Amino acid sequence: MKAALFTGDTASLTIEEVELDADTLGEHDVRIEVGATGVCHSDLSALHGTFGPMHNPSILGHEGAGRVVAVGSGVSRTRVGDRVITTFIPACGECFFCVRDQSNLCELNAVLRGRGIGRAIREDGSAARAFCNLGTFAEEMIVHEANVVTVQTDLPDEQLALVGCGVTTGACAVFNTAQVRPGSTVAVIGCGGVGQAVIQAARISGAARIFAVDPVPFKRESARSFGATDLIDPAAADPVEQLRQATDGRGVDYVFEVVGRPETVVQAHTAARFGGAVVLIGAGLPGQQVAFDLFALHREKKLLGCGYGSAQVRRDIPRLVALAESGQLDLGSMVSRTMTLGQVNEAFTAMSSGDVVRSVLVGA
Numbered sequence: 001m002k003a004a005l006f007t008g009d010t011a012s013l014t015i016e017e018v019e020l021d022a023d024t025l026g027e028h029d030v031r032i033e034v035g036a037t038g039v040c041h042s043d044l045s046a047l048h049g050t051f052g053p054m055h056n057p058s059i060l061g062h063e064g065a066g067r068v069v070a071v072g073s074g075v076s077r078t079r080v081g082d083r084v085i086t087t088f089i090p091a092c093g094e095c096f097f098c099v100r101d102q103s104n105l106c107e108l109n110a111v112l113r114g115r116g117i118g119r120a121i122r123e124d125g126s127a128a129r130a131f132c133n134l135g136t137f138a139e140e141m142i143v144h145e146a147n148v149v150t151v152q153t154d155l156p157d158e159q160l161a162l163v164g165c166g167v168t169t170g171a172c173a174v175f176n177t178a179q180v181r182p183g184s185t186v187a188v189i190g191c192g193g194v195g196q197a198v199i200q201a202a203r204i205s206g207a208a209r210i211f212a213v214d215p216v217p218f219k220r221e222s223a224r225s226f227g228a229t230d231l232i233d234p235a236a237a238d239p240v241e242q243l244r245q246a247t248d249g250r251g252v253d254y255v256f257e258v259v260g261r262p263e264t265v266v267q268a269h270t271a272a273r274f275g276g277a278v279v280l281i282g283a284g285l286p287g288q289q290v291a292f293d294l295f296a297l298h299r300e301k302k303l304l305g306c307g308y309g310s311a312q313v314r315r316d317i318p319r320l321v322a323l324a325e326s327g328q329l330d331l332g333s334m335v336s337r338t339m340t341l342g343q344v345n346e347a348f349t350a351m352s353s354g355d356v357v358r359s360v361l362v363g364a
Contacts, residue, residue, distance in 0.1 A: 003120060003138035004344045005128055006058045010048050012345045013060060013137070018120040018128060020142055027074035028145050032084060035157030037136035038063035039347040039359045040165050041192060042283070046131060047348075050285065057128040059120060061137030061361075062088040065160035068148075069140070078150045083157075085164050087313045088132040090146035104308040108146055109133075136161075137344060137361065149317045155324055158338060158360045159331035162193065163320050166358065167331065169281060170197025170258070172309025172316050174205055178254050178279050182206030187243055188228075189268055190258035191219040192351075193358040194281060196226050196334060198256045203227030204328050211252065213239050216354035225333065234267075243271045251276060258282050262290045274299040281306050335360050 001020070004013040025031060043060045045051060064086045068078050078084055090112060091103035098106055112133045120128045120138070128135075135141050151160065170193075174180050186202040188195045191214040202210050203226070212223030213232040220231040232242050243252055251273035257265050260282025268278045269292045278301065284290075297303070309316070323329035336356035339347050340363050347359035 001139040002341055003059045003128070003135070004061065004341060006047055006054050006056065006060055008056050012348075013047065015342050015344075016122060018059075018122050018138070020140060021119040021121050021127065025070065025072055025142055027072045029072045029142050030068055030075060030078060030084075030145050030148050031070035031140060031142050032066045032086070032148070033069050033140055034064055034136055034138060035066040036064065036161040036360050036362045037061045038161045038164070038166060038193070039344065039351060039361060041351060042165070043131070043137075044348050044351065055129045057122065057126065058131050059128050059135030059138050059141075060131045062132035062134045063161055063165035064134060064136030064141070065157045065164060071145075075145045077145045078148050082150045083153070083160070084148045084150050085160050085317055086134050086136065086143055087147050087149060087168075087317075088134060088165055089308055090133070090144055091313050092146045093314075101312055102310070103312050103314075104310055106146070108144070112144055137341060139341070149313050151318065151321050153321050153325060155321065155331070158335050158362060159324065160321070161360055162331055162334055162358055163317055166193040167197045167320060167329070167334070168311050168313065168316060169309045170194040171201035171320060171329070172311040173256060173279050173281050173306045174198055174201035176310040176316070177304050177306040178256070178277055180205040180207055180254055183208045184253040185209045185211070185247055187211040187213060187232075187252040187255045187268075187271055188223070188258060189213045189239070189255065189264050190282060191216075191223045192258070193334060195219075195256070195258040196223060196357055198258060198281070199223050199226045199228050200329055202254075204323065209246075211243060211246065213243075218354055219357070222357055226330065240267055240271045247273070250274070253277070254279065256281055260284045262288055265290045266292055269293075269296065269301065269303065272301050274301060277302040277304055279304045279306050334358050338362055
């Protein structure tokens with residue numbers, strides 16, 4: 001099968017013929033034919049070493065959907081022939097966090113990383129690891145059943161793939177982490193794929209005004225089509241002042257930071273009103289520090305960390321699929337380009353230049 005591998009070059013991936021290691025299909029493992037995979041900025045960050053050194057070689061990709069073609073003897077959550085969405089964090093349902101409705105912090109994640117599930121054998125006999133225990137940039141993958149959510153829907157894989165990461169991360173940050181109330185004001189700093197999901201979920205939640213903050217015109221205009229009522233160009237003037245002027249000087253009820261940089265975190269915190277909430281979706285780097293006005297917390301500004309939308313994926317993914325089926329959540333318009341696996345580096349370029357909301361890879 002074909003796969004896109006990191007082989008030491010931090011500028012691009014290499015397309016190779018590999019074979020999945022049959023020995024990795026353990027008791028609770030699932031083999032999946034990948035129907036589609038989204039190209040997420042986290043994949044590019046991993047390629048560049050932003051999260052630390054990548055195992056060399058590794059199959060990248062972590063936002064996927066497809067069909068089950070084989071299961072281990074102990075698999076109970078899915079069957080051969082099922083359509084599935086993969087999740088880059090497992091949900092075992094039994095660990096300390098899962099039983100407390102925090103499966104986005106599932107302890108099995110570290111265990112699977114250590115095990116090296118989903119290995120593929122290259123032509124030279126060396127083994128490639130799978131990024132996030134998935135490796136969706138391939139024609140097939142082997143994953144643990146805890147990383148799989150079965151869905152019953154006629155939606156195409158190109159749309160379902162986005163639910164595996166970007167849509168769940170963004171939409172569930174609104175529904176779960178912030179619990180946005182109807183009639184409120186919402187600002188979204190960073191309007192890529194995750195940010196557009198935030199905007200859609202804010203609209204679904206009944207927000208009265210939704211401010212899309214992004215320096216890229218294409219992303220701002222896309223945000224309008226997804227429900228943003230106001231477009232803020234941070235290059236035109238101080239975005240915090242623009243948001244304050246639009247809210248009678250008070251600031252915004254909910255500010256979602258979807259960039260992961262100290263300067264935009266400070267902007268988000270400053271733009272929130274007293275008693276408002278700041279939701280930090282963007283992943284910063286380990287060791288980065290942010291300084292903000294401590295007194296603002298005394299005025300009940302809430303600073304909320306958010307990983308994977310605080311999602312309980314077995315509950316939330318079917319809900320998101322239902323919203324898409326009903327037309328309230330527009331997944332189709334989030335797919336800016338459909339490309340092949342062999343065009344993955346072109347997809348990275350399009351994402352870096354701000355030309356797409358999401359590129360989706362289908363076929364080899």
